[in-house]
Each structure stands twice: as C-alpha cells, then as structure tokens.
Amino acid sequence: xxxxxxxxxxxxPAFLQGAWMTLLITVSALLCGVVMGLILALxxxxxxxxxxxxxxxYLWLFRGTPVLFQIIFVYNVLPGFGISLPAFTCAxxxxxxxxxxxxxxxxxxxxxxxxxxxxxxxxxxxxxPVQIMxxxxxxxxxxxxxxxxxxxxxxxxxxxxxxxxxAVQELLLIANQTASASFRYFEALCAAGIYYLLLTSIFMLFxxxxxxxxxxxxxxxxxxxxxxxxxxxxxSQREIS
Amino acid sequence: MSHSQKPxxxxxxxxxxxxxxxVLKNCSLTLRRGETLVxxxxxxxxxxxxxxxxxxxxxxxxxxxxxGRQNISRGEVPPHxxxxxxxMVFQNYELFSHLTAAENIMLAPMTxxxxxxxxxxxxxxxxxxxxxxxxxxxxFPDELSGGQQQRVAxxxxxxxxxxxxxxxxxxxxxxxxxIREVLDVMAELSAEGMTSMVVTHEMGFARRAANQILFxxxxxxxxxxxxxxxxxxxxxxxxxxxxxxxxH
Numbered sequence: 001x002x003x004x005x006x007x008x009x010x011x012x013p014a015f016l017q018g019a020w021m022t023l024l025i026t027v028s029a030l031l032c033g034v035v036m037g038l039i040l041a042l043x044x045x046x047x048x049x050x051x052x053x054x055x056x057x058y059l060w061l062f063r064g065t066p067v068l069f070q071i072i073f074v075y076n077v078l079p080g081f082g083i084s085l086p087a088f089t090c091a092x093x094x095x096x097x098x099x100x101x102x103x104x105x106x107x108x109x110x111x112x113x114x115x116x117x118x119x120x121x122x123x124x125x126x127x128x129p130v131q132i133m134x135x136x137x138x139x140x141x142x143x144x145x146x147x148x149x150x151x152x153x154x155x156x157x158x159x160x161x162x163x164x165x166x167a168v169q170e171l172l173l174i175a176n177q178t179a180s181a182s183f184r185y186f187e188a189l190c191a192a193g194i195y196y197l198l199l200t201s202i203f204m205l206f207x208x209x210x211x212x213x214x215x216x217x218x219x220x221x222x223x224x225x226x227x228x229x230x231x232x233x234x235x236s237q238r239e240i241s
Numbered sequence: 242m243s244h245s246q247k248p249x250x251x252x253x254x255x256x257x258x259x260x261x262x263x264v265l266k267n268c269s270l271t272l273r274r275g276e277t278l279v280x281x282x283x284x285x286x287x288x289x290x291x292x293x294x295x296x297x298x299x300x301x302x303x304x305x306x307x308x309g310r311q312n313i314s315r316g317e318v319p320p321h322x323x324x325x326x327x328x329m330v331f332q333n334y335e336l337f338s339h340l341t342a343a344e345n346i347m348l349a350p351m352t353x354x355x356x357x358x359x360x361x362x363x364x365x366x367x368x369x370x371x372x373x374x375x376x377x378x379x380x381f382p383d384e385l386s387g388g389q390q391q392r393v394a395x396x397x398x399x400x401x402x403x404x405x406x407x408x409x410x411x412x413x414x415x416x417x418x419x420i421r422e423v424l425d426v427m428a429e430l431s432a433e434g435m436t437s438m439v440v441t442h443e444m445g446f447a448r449r450a451a452n453q454i455l456f457x458x459x460x461x462x463x464x465x466x467x468x469x470x471x472x473x474x475x476x477x478x479x480x481x482x483x484x485x486x487x488x489h
Contacts, residue, residue: 121335124296125349125401126325135352139339216339220379 001186009178009191018174019195025091025160025170026199030153032096037103044108055104062101068162070094075166091163095156102152110145111137143214150207154200171195247310249274249405249436255294255304255314257287264290265301266460272405272453275434279447279468282457283483288440291457292407295438296320296327309404325353328398332410334390336382342369342393343378346400353401361400368396372426388419392426399430406430408439424449442487448472456480 009015043055062070071094078085085093114137122132164173175192179185212218250272257265264287272278280288293299294306297313297320306314313323336345346368347361356364369378372392382390391411398406408427412420424446431437431450441447447454447468454471456464456479464471464480476484 117331117333117335118337120298121329121331121337123298123321124324124327124329124331125397126321126323126353127349128321131352135348136337140337143339216341216381220341220381224379 002184005184006187006190006194009175009188010194014174014178015171015191015195018169018171018192019199021088021169022157022160022171022195023199025088025095025163025168026153026157028092029095029099029160030156032092033099033103033152033156034107036096036100037105037107040100040104041108041111044104045111059101059104062098067095067098067159068165070098071163071166087163087166087168090166091160091168095159095163098159099152099156103149106145106148106152107141110141113144114140139214143211146207146211146214150203150211153203153207157196157199157203248272248307249309250295250438251305251307252291252294253305253307255291255301255306257290257294257299257302264460265294267304268457268460268462269304270455270462270465272436272438274404274436276452277431277437277439277450278453278455279451280438280440280455280457281442281444281447281483281487282455286457287460288457289409292329292409292438292440295405295407296324296329298329325349325401326403327405327407328401328403329407330391330394330398330409330411332413334382334387334394334414336390336394336397338382341379341381342374342385342396345382345393346397349397350400364400365396368399369393371399372396373422386419387415388422391415391419391423395423395426395430404436406435406437408437408441410440410442412441412443444484444488456483458483 040055040058043051046052046055071091074094074097075087075090078090118136118140119132122136127135160170161172164170164176167173171192175188179188182188248271250270252268252270254267254269255265256263256267268287268291270278280291282288290299294301294314295308301314304314305312308318308323308327311318336342337348340348343362343365346365347356347358350356350361350364351358366375366378369375372395374389374392374396377385377389377393382393385393395406395411411427412423415423420443424443427437427439428446428450437450439446439451451468454464454466454468455462456466456476458479464477466476470476474481
C-alpha cells in the first residue's frame with residue numbers, strides 16, 4: 001500500500017483521460033436522456049392513443065431490463081443489422097435510452113405539477129402557447145424537477161462505469177487495466193475512487209447552485225442587495241459633488 | 242350611427258354543451274361601452290361558461306358573438322389576439338407563483354406587447370398604486386393575502402389596457418373581511434367607465450356598480466333587466482326567490 005503510487009496514478013495522463021471519458025459519457029447521456037425523456041413525457045400526455053402506447057412500451061422495455069443488458073445488447077446486436085457504431089457511441093446510446101425512461105417520469109410529474117389554471121391565466125392575457133410554455137410553465141416546472149434530476153445526474157455518473165464491459169476507456173476500465181498490469185489493486189482502484197468522489201461532489205455543488213439560482217426569493221434577495229449597494233454608491237457620489 | 246351607440250359586446254343566441262349536457266341554451270345579451278353587467282344565478286347555471294364564451298376560453302357551439310365590429314365566434318380573429326383586448330380575473334387569482342407582484346403585471350406587456358422592462362415596471366407601479374398596493378411590488382404571491390392577490394390579478398389584467406374586463410366570481414374564494422377591498426377596486430373601475438362583465442353573488446356590488454343584471458338558471462337567461470328595474474322589484478317570481486335565498 002503506497003500513497004505515493006496512488007497519487008501518481010491520480011495525476012497520470014491515463015487516469016485523467018479516463019476521468020474525462022467518464023465525464024463525457026455522463027454529460028452526453030444525460031443531455032440525450034433529457035431530450036428523450038421530454039419526447040416521452042409529451043407522448044404520454046398526447047391526445048392520440050398511439051403516442052401513449054408507444055411511450056408505455058418504451059418505459060416497459062427500458063425500465064424492465066438491466067442497464068448492463070441494454071449496453072451489451074446495443075454493442076453486440078446492432079452490428080448484426082449492419083449498424084456498426086464505435087464503442088463510445090454505443091455506450092452513450094444505451095445509457096441515454098435508459099435514462100430517457102426515468103427522465104420521462106420526472107419531467108411529466110414536473111409539468112403536471114404546474115396547475116392548469118396557470119396556463120389558463122396566460123391564455124387570458126393573450127399569450128401564445130409557446131410563450132405560456134416558456135414564461136409560465138417551464139420556469140415553475142424546472143424548480144420542481146431539479147432535485148430528482150440531481151439524483152439522476154449522480155446515478156448516471158455511477159452507471160457510466162458499466163460501459164467498461166464494452167471496452168470504452170473510461171475510469172473503471174483504466175483502473176482495472178492498470179491494476180492487472182501492476183497488481184497494485186488498492187492504489188489503482190483508490191485513484192479511480194478519488195475521481196468518482198470528486199466528480200459527484202462537483203455535480204452536487206452544481207445542483208445546489210442551480211437550485212439557489214432558480215429560487216425566485218433568492219433572486220429577489222440578490223437584486224435587492226445590488227439595488228441597496230447602488231443607492232449607497234450614488235449617495236456617496238452625491239456627497240462628493 | 243355614432244361610435245358609442247354600437248355595443249361593445251353582442252351575444253346572439255349561443256348554445257353550448259359539454260358532451261351531451263347542455264350548459265348554455267340560446268343565450269343573448271348586449272353590453273354597451275362603459276357599462277357594467279352583473280350575472281347572477283345558482284351555481285351550475287352556466288354563468289362562468291357564458292363568460293368564457295366571450296374570450297373564447299370555451300367557445301360557443303353555435304350562435305354569434307360580436308366584439309366591436311368583429312364576429313369572434315366564426316374564427317375570424319385568432320383567440321390570443323382577441324384575449325389581448327379582454328382582461329379576465331379568476332376566482333382563485335391564478336397569479337404566477339414564480340414571479341413577484343410587479344413581475345406578474347409586467348409579464349404580458351413585455352412578452353405580448355413588447356414593452357421594455359423600464360416601461361413595464363413604471364406601468365406596473367402605476368397599476369399597483371391604482372389597486373392600493375403601492376409597496377407590495379416586490380412581494381411574491383404567497384406573501385400576500387387573498388384580497389391583495391386578487392387586486393394584483395386585477396392590475397395584471399389592466400396592464401394589457403383591455404376594452405372589456407371579465408370577472409369570474411372574483412370574491413368567492415376570499416375571507417369576508419377582504420371582499421370589500423376587492424369590490425371597491427372593481428366598483429371604482431366601473432365608475433371610471435371600464436366596461437365590465439361580472440359573475441358574482443355580491444348584490445351590494447351589483448347595486449353600486451351595475452347598469453344591467455342578468456339572472457341565469459340551467460343555461461338559460463331568465464331575466465335581463467336594467468339595474469333600476471331590478472332593484473325596484475320588477476323581477477320574475479323565480480329571480481325573487483333566488484334573491485331571497487342569497488340575501489338570507
């Protein structure tokens with residue numbers, strides 16, 4: 001057990017590269033997952049039956065099978081249909097498809113939590129459906145979906161380790177390869193663990209910052225502070241003149 | 242024909258059903274510019290639906306609705322453009338909970354009419370003063386009492402400079418001690434010549450502000466009287482019984 005070696009691993013280009021890959025997979029899969037989830041959430045609310053059926057089957061498939069299964073399936077079965085994608089793309093594809101199923105539920109509950117009376121009030125003011133969505137529904141829904149979205153962010157970061165099975169050079173695979181070459185499992189895995197904790201901590205800070213900045217009362221406190229700073233400033237200027 | 246003689250709103254023989262349930266049967270009314278019409282009747286009689294036919298939140302199935310010179314029941318006017326000219330106040334206020342009182346008032350003028358922030362803020366402050374809430378601009382809806390919220394909602398509707406105001410039971414959700422402050426603002430607006438259509442049970446308000454009173458039951462307009470006729474007792478037996486009920 002050597003802390004010096006562990007530190008060496010942490011700052012080595014291979015681990016840095018692996019951490020970067022983990023972050024890249026996580027963020028790409030999250031973004032695609034949100035888009036997928038939004039489409040599904042809208043399909044679930046669709047006035048036509050076909051949309052709701054499609055959404056139901058999708059959720060049933062992707063919540064009913066393990067993510068690991070989905071990753072291996074995408075990587076090994078798609079080439080049989082003549083679709084050969086790089087391992088990284090397969091990883092992001094599988095994780096996004098899976099994430100979409102969970103995001104759909106979160107987004108749907110957020111949109112439903114904004115009461116229909118708020119939309120009606122927007123309509124009565126002469127706003128168009130797009131304006132109502134942007135200015136009234138989304139700002140209120142965003143605050144509601146943020147905490148569960150944060151959980152999804154962190155759980156996605158951890159799920160990204162699963163794609164090591166299809167040889168994507170992410171953090172866990174790098175750690176495993178390093179360890180099996182040197183037999184220094186403790187140091188290599190600890191180095192990876194440090195990166196995971198660092199990344200989840202950054203995500204948590206980001207989430208806390210986002211929640212604060214979306215809280216309307218925080219927003220008011222901020223501009224009241226700048227306003228009062230402005231008043232004292234102009235006050236002192238007046239004294240000078 | 243002079244401009245003022247042409248009615249602002251003319252509803253001619255409209256019908257509406259929800260599924261098989263008829264809610265409006267052959268309803269007609271005329272409202273001239275500057276006048277206030279009060280709609281009364283038991284709950285479920287179609288008062289709110291009639292109100293919502295006017296700004297197309299729930300359009301009539303048949304019949305004609307003229308607003309100014311336009312026939313709005315025939316799809317000639319896009320609904321959102323019509324609603325820019327008609328203000329509406331709801332029973333449950335429906336203020337936007339993520340915005341302050343002032344921002345609630347500023348939202349539609351900024352997004353729909355393209356006012357800049359400074360202009361919209363100035364207008365919001367004038368309107369807040371008008372509804373006697375000068376110092377409440379930076380409060381969020383959940384920091385205001387029901388009566389204050391409803392007055393902000395009135396200011397929000399006025400910010401679009403509407404030609405007609407619709408009030409859908411504006412005081413029904415309020416505690417008794419707050420009803421007065423809202424009715425005072427409404428009566429003041431009526432007195433200043435704001436054309437208004439009000440669904441309410443507040444007969445005191447009707448006596449103070451109404452020019453015309455409609456009594457509805459089961460989707461039909463049973464009584465359409467001038468306020469003076471109505472309050473001098475020239476009403477049908479059915480309307481009198483209803484009045485006795487709500488006046489205890």
